[in-house]
Amino acid sequence: VDYDDEGKNFQEGEVVWYYKNGQKSKEGYIFNNKPNGPYTEYYENGAVYSEYFYDMGVLDGAYISYYKSGEPERIARYDGGALKNNKYLLFSEDGDCCFVYNENFRKNSDSWEYAGANGSLRINNDNTISLEVTPNRTVSGGIYTDFAPDGNNVIEISTRQRKNDKNVAIGILVGFKDWDNYCGFYISGKQYAFQQVKNGKTVTSTGWEYSEAIEPNVNTLRVINADNRTVLNINGEDVADMRRIRYDGGFCVLSVINNGYDMAYVDAAELNLYEFVEDESAIREYIPSRRGGSNDWVGSGSGFFIDERGYIATNYHVIDGATTIEVAFIRNGEAEKYPASVVLSDKQNDLSIIKIENPDFRPMPAIPYNFTTNIKDTGSEVFTLGYPIADVMGEEVKFTDGKISSKTGIQGDVTVYQISVPIQPGNSGGPLFDIRGNLVGITSSGLNRDYFKSENVNYAIKSSYLQSLIDAMPQNVTLQTQSDIAALPLTEMIKRFQPYMVYIKIK
Numbered sequence: 001v002d003y004d005d006e007g008k009n010f011q012e013g014e015v016v017w018y019y020k021n022g023q024k025s026k027e028g029y030i031f032n033n034k035p036n037g038p039y040t041e042y043y044e045n046g047a048v049y050s051e052y053f054y055d056m057g058v059l060d061g062a063y064i065s066y067y068k069s070g071e072p073e074r075i076a077r078y079d080g081g082a083l084k085n086n087k088y089l090l091f092s093e094d095g096d097c098c099f100v101y102n103e104n105f106r107k108n109s110d111s112w113e114y115a116g117a118n119g120s121l122r123i124n125n126d127n128t129i130s131l132e133v134t135p136n137r138t139v140s141g142g143i144y145t146d147f148a149p150d151g152n153n154v155i156e157i158s159t160r161q162r163k164n165d166k167n168v169a170i171g172i173l174v175g176f177k178d179w180d181n182y183c184g185f186y187i188s189g190k191q192y193a194f195q196q197v198k199n200g201k202t203v204t205s206t207g208w209e210y211s212e213a214i215e216p217n218v219n220t221l222r223v224i225n226a227d228n229r230t231v232l233n234i235n236g237e238d239v240a241d242m243r244r245i246r247y248d249g250g251f252c253v254l255s256v257i258n259n260g261y262d263m264a265y266v267d268a269a270e271l272n273l274y275e276f277v278e279d280e281s282a283i284r285e286y287i288p289s290r291r292g293g294s295n296d297w298v299g300s301g302s303g304f305f306i307d308e309r310g311y312i313a314t315n316y317h318v319i320d321g322a323t324t325i326e327v328a329f330i331r332n333g334e335a336e337k338y339p340a341s342v343v344l345s346d347k348q349n350d351l352s353i354i355k356i357e358n359p360d361f362r363p364m365p366a367i368p369y370n371f372t373t374n375i376k377d378t379g380s381e382v383f384t385l386g387y388p389i390a391d392v393m394g395e396e397v398k399f400t401d402g403k404i405s406s407k408t409g410i411q412g413d414v415t416v417y418q419i420s421v422p423i424q425p426g427n428s429g430g431p432l433f434d435i436r437g438n439l440v441g442i443t444s445s446g447l448n449r450d451y452f453k454s455e456n457v458n459y460a461i462k463s464s465y466l467q468s469l470i471d472a473m474p475q476n477v478t479l480q481t482q483s484d485i486a487a488l489p490l491t492e493m494i495k496r497f498q499p500y501m502v503y504i505k506i507k
Contacts, residue, residue: 009033010410012445013317013350019044029299031056031317031425032446038298038321043068053298055080056425067093089277096276098153103143103271105129112141119263128269133168133258142176142253145273152276155252156222160267164189164216167260172221175247183245184255185223185232190214192239194232198248206240213237220270302386302430302443303327303354303502306371306470307477308364310338310356312502313466314429315444316345319352322506327356328395329502331364340504344473349415349465350444353473354504368496369431371479372438373464376417380404384421384443384460385494386430387503397501399494400427409459416459417441423458429504432460436486437493439463 002008011033017026023046028039034057041049050065058081065074076088087101105112105123112129114121118137122130133139145155159170166189176182180200186193192211196204213234222233225244232240252271258264301318305311312327319325325340338358345352376382383401402420409416419432423443432441441460470477485493 013347014320028054029317029320031428036425052078063088069093087273087275090274098277099273099275101145101273101275103273105271108143111143114139114141119258124267126269128267129254131254131256131264131266131268133256133264133266135258135261135263138255138257140173140253140255142173142251143271144250145252152226154222154224154274155272156220156274157254157271158218158220158269159254160218160269162217162265162267165260165262165264166191167258168264168266169193169257169259170219170221170266171255171257172223173251173253173255174223175245175249176251176253177249181248182253183223183247185221186257187214187219187221187234192232192234194240194242196245204242204245209239211237211239213239226276297326297505297507299506300387300426301428301504302426303504304385304429304431304439305364305367305500305502306353306466306479308367310340310361310363311343311475311477312340312354312356312504313431313442314352314354314502314504315442315461316347316350316352317444318429318504319345319354319506320347324507325354326505327354327502328505329499330397331499336361343475344469346465346469349461349469351442351461351466351469353469364500366483367480367500368437368483368485369433369500370436370438370481370483370485371463371467372440372481373462373467374440375407375462376404376434376440378404378407381435382419382421382432382440382460383435383490384423384427384430384432385497385501386423386427386443387501388424388426395503397498405457415465416444416461419443419458419460421458421460430501431497433497435490437483437488437497442466 011030015028015030016024019025023044024042026041028035029037035054036056038053040051043049047068048066052063053061059078063076064072067073072091074088074090077084087099089097090100091097105127109123112121113123119133119139121139121141124130131139155174157172169186169188171184171186173182173184181198183196190210191208193208194206195202220235224231224233228244230242230245231238254268256266301314303312303314306313326337327340328337338356338361340354341357343353343355381403385397385399388398400422404417405420406418408414409418427443430443431439432443434440440463443460446458
């Protein structure tokens with residue numbers, strides 16, 4: 001911890017927030033200063049409010065929030081931080097649901113921004129847009145909206161006119177194909193109008209109608225398409241009801257028409273689309289199983305055998321909070337998977353021993369690598385084997401090598417080596433070997449690359465701390481120190497070691 005510069009703080013492991021009443025408000029995990037793994041938020045009464053998952057600082061997988069009753073309120077799917085299909089599921093407490101699309105003006109700025117003789121449309125930092133319109137001109141911007149044209153849906157946008165001017169019309173154009181085919185819902189002063197244009201001709205028009213629902217500056221316009229009706233709504237009040245409009249296009253456009261003599265200034269925000277779901281098959285892929293019953297693994301890491309009977313070493317943060325642990329490795333070319341349980345942990349030094357718990361497990365052949373607690377010199381060549389980012393890179397043991405950069409870690413931490421061996425999420429808990437095949441450490445973490453602009457500044461816990469944990473075990477484990485493997489080429493050494501490298505998954 002650096003109290004003068006929070007950017008230098010190094011955070012790793014489990015983190016928990018609390019309400020003033022002592023109840024948990026949120027809990028999750030941090031790896032190398034970034035959220036990584038499952039997160040849960042709670043109501044003050046202890047009920048779960050939301051569950052989601054981070055992959056090195058970005059949302060990934062399902063996000064689900066709940067009403068206090070435990071029924072789902074919102075479900076979204078994220079892929080690398082991006083909202084899947086740009087929409088999420090919203091549920092009422094009665095179980096009705098709809099897809100919600102929130103337009104991201106900043107992300108889609110190419111579709112909105114404009115500057116020219118008619119004026120300008122610019123995107124603001126708070127994801128709102130501002131239009132400046134030259135007298136007797138029109139400025140418009142729009143985005144393609146993906147919803148079923150015959151389904152039940154709502155399109156809405158909030159607008160603000162900085163100066164109330166009855167010569168300025170603000171319109172939301174729906175079902176827009178081109179300027180010869182669209183439907184427009186406008187407000188101007190205290191009046192509204194609706195028109196449908198097909199092939200350049202107006203086929204439906206309400207004319208300008210007076211409405212007390214229109215506010216002087218800020219208004220929310222909604223076009224509601226439900227069953228066989230299209231309803232126009234201003235600030236929550238229905239102002240017109242007509243037979244269902246059949247749209248020709250799929251764009252939604254904001255348009256400001258300035259018929260006055262001064263510049264017109266209009267802001268807009270919250271362009272939302274709600275598509276009500278009637279076919280459950282349309283939402284099946286969005287619905288995850290509740291926590292505890294999910295088939296999805298929520299975290300992974302590496303480990304290695306320390307005893308032929310199924311004892312495996314790894315990092316504490318790899319298995320911290322796990323209700324289920326599965327280990328996998330390759331023996332004689334065949335994948336083997338078994339459940340495992342925690343035997344003993346050293347939270348302070350980020351070490352754990354787990355053991356395979358399955359009567360079908362057959363003890364391994366003699367472990368081929370030696371264990372040593374001798375401190376390695378700076379500059380010593382070392383390598384690691386593990387399962388980095390296995391969901392992307394595959395469940396095959398990966399090799400990376402480098403050197404001991406320092407005998408100490410951050411601010412002189414004597415429990416770790418600084419190493420130049422490249423490691424990624426998933427390498428945690430893997431072994432660090434010297435070139436003679438001796439286990440000298442356990443890979444654990446890396447320096448905050450974004451903050452320190454660093455490359456390959458990583459850390460491995462010294463093997464002496466693993467030895468101390470093993471000595472404290474209630475079971476007797478004798479570490480291998482007699483293996484004669486030092487003279488083998490590196491490639492052959494890796495082949496001998498691979499069956500003892502373990503892929504660990506948790507949920």
